[in-house]
Amino acid sequence: MKFVVIGGDAAGMSAASKAKRNDPAIDVVVLEQTSDVSYSACGMPYNIAEPERDMNDLVVRQAHVFRDKQGIDLRLGHKVERINRDRKTVSGLTPDGQLFEVSYDKLLIATGARPRMLNIPGEDLPGVKVLRSLEDGRLIKQFMAVHPVERALIVGAGYIGLEMAEALHERRVQVDICDVVSTLLPWLPSEMSDVVRNELEDKGVGLHLGMGTSQIEEFDSRSRVSLGDASLDVDLVLMGVGVVPNSEIASEAGLDLGPQHSIAVDKTLRTSDPDIFAAGDCADAFHIVTGQRVWIPLALRANRGGWAVADNVTGQHIELPGIAGSAVFKVLDMEVAHAGLSAAEAEQAGFDVVDEVIKSRSRAHGHPGNQDIYVHLTADKESGKLLGGDLVGKEGAAHRVDAVAVALHAGMTVEEFFQCDLAYAPPFSPVWDPLLTAANQLLKKV
Amino acid sequence: MKFVVIGGDAAGMSAASKAKRNDPAIDVVVLEQTSDVSYSACGMPYNIAEPERDMNDLVVRQAHVFRDKQGIDLRLGHKVERINRDRKTVSGLTPDGQLFEVSYDKLLIATGARPRMLNIPGEDLPGVKVLRSLEDGRLIKQFMAVHPVERALIVGAGYIGLEMAEALHERRVQVDICDVVSTLLPWLPSEMSDVVRNELEDKGVGLHLGMGTSQIEEFDSRSRVSLGDASLDVDLVLMGVGVVPNSEIASEAGLDLGPQHSIAVDKTLRTSDPDIFAAGDCADAFHIVTGQRVWIPLALRANRGGWAVADNVTGQHIELPGIAGSAVFKVLDMEVAHAGLSAAEAEQAGFDVVDEVIKSRSRAHGHPGNQDIYVHLTADKESGKLLGGDLVGKEGAAHRVDAVAVALHAGMTVEEFFQCDLAYAPPFSPVWDPLLTAANQLLKKV
Numbered sequence: 001m002k003f004v005v006i007g008g009d010a011a012g013m014s015a016a017s018k019a020k021r022n023d024p025a026i027d028v029v030v031l032e033q034t035s036d037v038s039y040s041a042c043g044m045p046y047n048i049a050e051p052e053r054d055m056n057d058l059v060v061r062q063a064h065v066f067r068d069k070q071g072i073d074l075r076l077g078h079k080v081e082r083i084n085r086d087r088k089t090v091s092g093l094t095p096d097g098q099l100f101e102v103s104y105d106k107l108l109i110a111t112g113a114r115p116r117m118l119n120i121p122g123e124d125l126p127g128v129k130v131l132r133s134l135e136d137g138r139l140i141k142q143f144m145a146v147h148p149v150e151r152a153l154i155v156g157a158g159y160i161g162l163e164m165a166e167a168l169h170e171r172r173v174q175v176d177i178c179d180v181v182s183t184l185l186p187w188l189p190s191e192m193s194d195v196v197r198n199e200l201e202d203k204g205v206g207l208h209l210g211m212g213t214s215q216i217e218e219f220d221s222r223s224r225v226s227l228g229d230a231s232l233d234v235d236l237v238l239m240g241v242g243v244v245p246n247s248e249i250a251s252e253a254g255l256d257l258g259p260q261h262s263i264a265v266d267k268t269l270r271t272s273d274p275d276i277f278a279a280g281d282c283a284d285a286f287h288i289v290t291g292q293r294v295w296i297p298l299a300l301r302a303n304r305g306g307w308a309v310a311d312n313v314t315g316q317h318i319e320l321p322g323i324a325g326s327a328v329f330k331v332l333d334m335e336v337a338h339a340g341l342s343a344a345e346a347e348q349a350g351f352d353v354v355d356e357v358i359k360s361r362s363r364a365h366g367h368p369g370n371q372d373i374y375v376h377l378t379a380d381k382e383s384g385k386l387l388g389g390d391l392v393g394k395e396g397a398a399h400r401v402d403a404v405a406v407a408l409h410a411g412m413t414v415e416e417f418f419q420c421d422l423a424y425a426p427p428f429s430p431v432w433d434p435l436l437t438a439a440n441q442l443l444k445k446v
Numbered sequence: 447m448k449f450v451v452i453g454g455d456a457a458g459m460s461a462a463s464k465a466k467r468n469d470p471a472i473d474v475v476v477l478e479q480t481s482d483v484s485y486s487a488c489g490m491p492y493n494i495a496e497p498e499r500d501m502n503d504l505v506v507r508q509a510h511v512f513r514d515k516q517g518i519d520l521r522l523g524h525k526v527e528r529i530n531r532d533r534k535t536v537s538g539l540t541p542d543g544q545l546f547e548v549s550y551d552k553l554l555i556a557t558g559a560r561p562r563m564l565n566i567p568g569e570d571l572p573g574v575k576v577l578r579s580l581e582d583g584r585l586i587k588q589f590m591a592v593h594p595v596e597r598a599l600i601v602g603a604g605y606i607g608l609e610m611a612e613a614l615h616e617r618r619v620q621v622d623i624c625d626v627v628s629t630l631l632p633w634l635p636s637e638m639s640d641v642v643r644n645e646l647e648d649k650g651v652g653l654h655l656g657m658g659t660s661q662i663e664e665f666d667s668r669s670r671v672s673l674g675d676a677s678l679d680v681d682l683v684l685m686g687v688g689v690v691p692n693s694e695i696a697s698e699a700g701l702d703l704g705p706q707h708s709i710a711v712d713k714t715l716r717t718s719d720p721d722i723f724a725a726g727d728c729a730d731a732f733h734i735v736t737g738q739r740v741w742i743p744l745a746l747r748a749n750r751g752g753w754a755v756a757d758n759v760t761g762q763h764i765e766l767p768g769i770a771g772s773a774v775f776k777v778l779d780m781e782v783a784h785a786g787l788s789a790a791e792a793e794q795a796g797f798d799v800v801d802e803v804i805k806s807r808s809r810a811h812g813h814p815g816n817q818d819i820y821v822h823l824t825a826d827k828e829s830g831k832l833l834g835g836d837l838v839g840k841e842g843a844a845h846r847v848d849a850v851a852v853a854l855h856a857g858m859t860v861e862e863f864f865q866c867d868l869a870y871a872p873p874f875s876p877v878w879d880p881l882l883t884a885a886n887q888l889l890k891k892v
Contacts, residue, residue, distance in 0.1 A: 010877070040811050043872045047812070057812045163871075288867070299877045300870050321865050328869035337869055365486050366493070366503045398874040399845035402866075402881070406849045409866045410856030419767050420848075420855045421734070423774035423783055424746050425609075426489045428844040431456070431745045435848070 001026045003313050004090060004104035006080045006249070008032030009041070010299055011280025012110035013061070014306025015313075016072050022314040028072045029102055031090065033079040036134040037063055042299055044137040045160070049167035051145070055138045083107065083253040085273055106275055106313045109263060110306065111246035113281035113297050118155075118241060122216030127223040128237040131160055143236065149173050152236040153225050155213055157184055161240035162196075162331040165205055168236075169332065175205045176234070178227055182210030187342035189357045192374045192392045199334040208232075243297060245282040258284030262295035267319035269309045277312070279305030286322035288409055289340050289387055290349045296325045326405040328398045337401035340388025340408045343378050352381040354445040360434035362396040364426035371395050375438035377404075377414065384413040384446045389438075396428065400435055414442050447472045449759050450536060450550035452526045452695070454478030455487070456745055457726025458556035459507075460752025461759075462518045468760040474518045475548055477536065479525040482580040483509055488745055490583040491606070495613035497591070501584045529553070529699040531719055552721055552759045555709060556752065557692035559727035559743050564601075564687060568662030573669040574683040577606055589682065595619050598682040599671050601659055603630055607686035608642075608777040611651055614682075615778065621651045622680070624673055628656030633788035635803045638820045638838045645780045654678075689743060691728045704730030708741035713765035715755045723758070725751030732768035734855055735786050735833055736795045742771045772851040774844045783847035786834025786854045789824050798827040800891040806880035808842040810872035817841050821884035823850075823860065830859040830892045835884075842874065846881055860888050 003019050005012045008030045016028045030037070038061040047053050066072040077095030084091070091101040115130040117123055127147070129140050143149075152168050154161045157179040165175045177200070183190070184197045184207065200207055208227055215226040216237060223237050245262040256272040258264035263278040265271055267286065271278050281297035283305065301323050311318040328337040346353045355378040362371040373393030379386050389404035391397035407417045418439035424431050432440070449465050451458045454476045462474045476483070484507040493499050512518045523541030530537065537547040561576040563569055573593070575586050589595075598614050600607045603625040611621045623646070629636070630643050630653065646653055654673055661672040662683060669683050691708040702718040704710035709724040711717055713732065717724050727743035729751065747769050757764040774783040792799045801824040808817040819839030825832050835850035837843035853863045864885035870877050878886070 040872065040877075042870070042877075043810050043812055046814070046872055050814075060811050298870070300867065300879075300882075303877050321862075322867075324867040326867045326869040328871045328874055330871060330873045335874075339867075339869065364489050365506050366489055368492070368496075396845060398869065398871070399842060400848065402846065402849040402868045402879070403852045405868055406852040406856070406858075406863070406866050409862065410852070410858060412852075412856060416767075416855065417852070420852050421746065421768075421770040421772045421785070422848045422851055423772040423785065423844065424488070424744070425774045425776060425844070426486065426492055427776045428774055428781075431486075431488075431749050433746075433848070436746075 002103065002105045003028050003108070004102055005030045005108045005110060006090060007110035007112055007280065008037035008074060009110065009112050009280065010302035011306040012108065013038045013066065014303045015108050015110065015279065015310045016066070017070055018307050018310035019313055020070050020072060022310060024071065026314065030072055030074045031078040031080050031092070031102065032074065032076050034133055034135060035076045037066065037074065037076070039134045041132070041134070044131055044134070045163040045167040048137060048140055048164070049170040051141070051171065055134060055141060058134065080249060083249055083276070085253055085276070088275065107277065108309050109250050109271070109276065109278040109282060110280040111249065111282045113243035113245045115239060116242040116244050117239065120214055120216065122218070122223070123239065125216055125218055125223060127235065128216055128239060130239050131164060132243070144171070147235060149235040151176070151234045152238060153178065153232055153234045154238045154240055156240035156242065157209070158240055158242060159327070159329045161238070163329055164238055164240065165200065166330065166332050169203060169205065176208060176232060177205060178208035178211045178213060180210065180212035184209060185336065187338065187344065188390055188392070189355070189376050191357055192376055192390060195374060195392050196331060196334055196336060199332050203332050243281065245295065245297070247282050250278065250282070258293045259295040264293065267321070268312050268317070269305055269320065277309040279309050288322040288324050292349065294323070294325070296323060298327060321409070324405045324408045326401060328401060333394050335391070335393060335395070335397035337391045337397050338389070339401050339405040340386070341378060342388060346378050346380070346387045351387060353387070354379050354381045354442065356438055356442040356445065358434065358438045358441055360437050361430055362393055363428065364430050367426045373397060373434050375434045377438045377442045379414045379442055379446050381446050384415060386412050386414050386417050403435055414439050414446055418443055448549065448551045449474050449554070450548055451476045451554045451556060452536060453556035453558055453726065454483035454520060455556065455558050455726065456748035457752040458554065459484045459512065460749045461554050461556065461725065461755045462512070463516055464753050464756035465759055466516050466518060468756060470517065472760065476518055476520045477524040477526050477538070477548065478520065478522050480579055480581060481522045483512065483520065483522070485580045487578070487580070490577055490580070491609040491613040494583060494586055494610070495616040497587070497617065501580060501587060504580065526695060529695055529722070531699055531722070534721065553723065554755050555696050555717070555722065555724040555728060556726045557695065557728045559689035559691045561685060562688040562690050563685065566660055566662065568664070568669070569685065571662055571664055571669060573681065574662055574685060576685050577610060578689065590617070593681060595681040597622070597680045598684065599624065599678055599680045600684045600686055602686035602688065603655070604686055604688060605773070605775045607684070609775055610684055610686065611646065612776065612778050615649060615651065622654060622678060623651060624654035624657045624659060626656070626658035630655060631782065633784065633790065634836055634838070635801070635822050637803055638822055638836060641820060641838050642777060642780055642782060645778050649778050689727065691741065691743070693728050696724065696728070704739045705741040710739065713767070714758050714763065715751055715766065723755040725755050734768040734770050738795065740769070740771070742769060744773060767855070770851045770854045772847060774847060779840050781837070781839055781841070781843035783837045783843050784835070785847050785851040786832070787824060788834060792824050792826070792833045797833060799833070800825050800827045800888065802884055802888040802891065804880065804884045804887055806883050807876055808839055809874065810876050813872045819843060819880050821880045823884045823888045825860045825888055825892050827892050830861060832858050832860050832863050849881055860885050860892055864889055
């Protein structure tokens, strides 16, 4: 049995390692186009924040460990260009430009996603960067080591953009963020979005919302970026306008695609070809609230998907129920967390949406260090089912969202969620946890 | 309709307030034996930690607000001594020692619990304190303001004892703790118990486990406490050996009792007399994992119970599903959290118990500030159902337990819990949240 994996990042290496653990006799070949495998991509902003840290700190396991200790045939610099489903082979180019071809019994496409580009003039200038691969991270760090960066513009106010705003702020860079969307974090209720906006503005980050950029020019060895009718001169531009799935080889091989050109997979992570799996940021998933296909590329699902593929390749039958789209990020001193559907997504999915925002406190009445915490819960009026939740606050927002995620997986109603016996102590919450206060308020609407 | 409430703490005042909100026409009489209502009892150790803070900071709502703004007939210093179920009256003594009698249509017994005493010589000495009521808190603070307290002994290593260890440590008191039980936090697996023990010892707290005290003597204006064959001289002794429910008036009125002499109530919070409810620390509850009656007096249940009684008294029909026994506390820099059954409780309840302890990290690989975090999950081998969980760590333990609590309420299996899409970002967890790592390990045993 020969199991070939295209892509040596979270999904690919999780699958390769687990397949070997499950069945040491299996041949596992991993074809990775870059020279990096198994690193914490999400850790890059935090590494960039510290100039003295080595980017290679983020490598979880070295390539030689996969080869020597785990017996995985890991081939770096191997770019797969074509899948031949009839002959069951993949082919492409080696690091020195030679054609290679590898046959497979089972194939995993774990090609991930790449930064979406705006295709505007100047996007390829040396002061314009993206952050996706470890090499992208190295390039940003190297650039900052050589060029004094006093001011930076981040194009796109998504997770990566905001995490990079924090990282650059830590390095005492004047940070500006622009986004074509006029609302910051548009899935949040406005009062919660405003809290994050205030945090950014309080710390001196310039926000240019509802404002795209159509051109970047080199000017006086800096970058001059058009912003609406004006322009901004900065030392570094970071493009963070989202990612697109690397699904071209799958599409060209005739495999079915899912939302946003991701690769469609069933609950066993199989594509429309039963011998070909897809996992990680290139593949879609079922949303546990709607049951519908969605493309929400996140790290946990990539790892979980990789494991499930390995199990299914080695003779087990694993079905993944789906994802809640749970996500959390930190921006400056603020934690922002989400699980399930936003109110807008819930409406699109046909629910009779009711929602509620409450402001509570992170600790008990009178406890020192108390912070505001905001909770937003969304429900279906008809069934009473909880559909999603958001939290924003300086403490206690990040982990609380997991209680919402579990409730969504369980299909709980708001009433059932409200009845949950959450833990209380003064340093950690009021007696009625903010989640319960929100559920209680929302109950009045369902 | 006249609704009489015995006891003006969490359950009693929650019930009184909500009954008035539900139906302003109802007569609500609250009979409270002390002069304090509506305060954060759990906040007392943190208040005691700060000598300059006023104990009255912990009062959430003043008595006159209940009277003037909410129209509740709140009578302080009124000690109820007898319930006459035939005549539907309660009687007792006013602050000036006069007999009073009040009739009721519906009655709530919310008499709480009191510190368990050891009945040993010297327990009534002036340097020996308990911490239960706000007045107890004031007495400790007043004592410490007048007597220099350099060394203190806490008898009992429960939640209150450990929280007070932290509070006194903050005030630079040399703290010793003794407990007749030879294991610290005996419901925890030993490696997790040891983590808490090390934290106490690292910060200089003396632990005397497996060692009770049989006598306290006054000696040189300090307290000499027998500890096994030896003795310890301290300036302050805090007795924290648990609490007992104030159920005597219920018992004398012929109402059914539940576990540990708590007052037995059904899911509507009714006692064996349909016109009499009980809620708060004096009443029992159903455990959501076993369905059995348990007595686990905690603040959230008291508040929730009070609300449910108010709803049921004012014409709704509310049934509370039960409690998970979720609890969290902080001791020095360590968070300790629990939900559901301990392994020993699960065995007593007849489950085929499997459990697993894992050690993970509170943040992603390489993220600065990373701390160890320990997770213990317990399951039933036969059904695969999750039965309980514990977390210990310097960060991220407290709120994570709520995800376990929700899973217990939902009756999830370990497999279902493992499939939950928990949120990930490097400052908050590894990609595989410690809860999921623990679930994955436990899965191998079910």
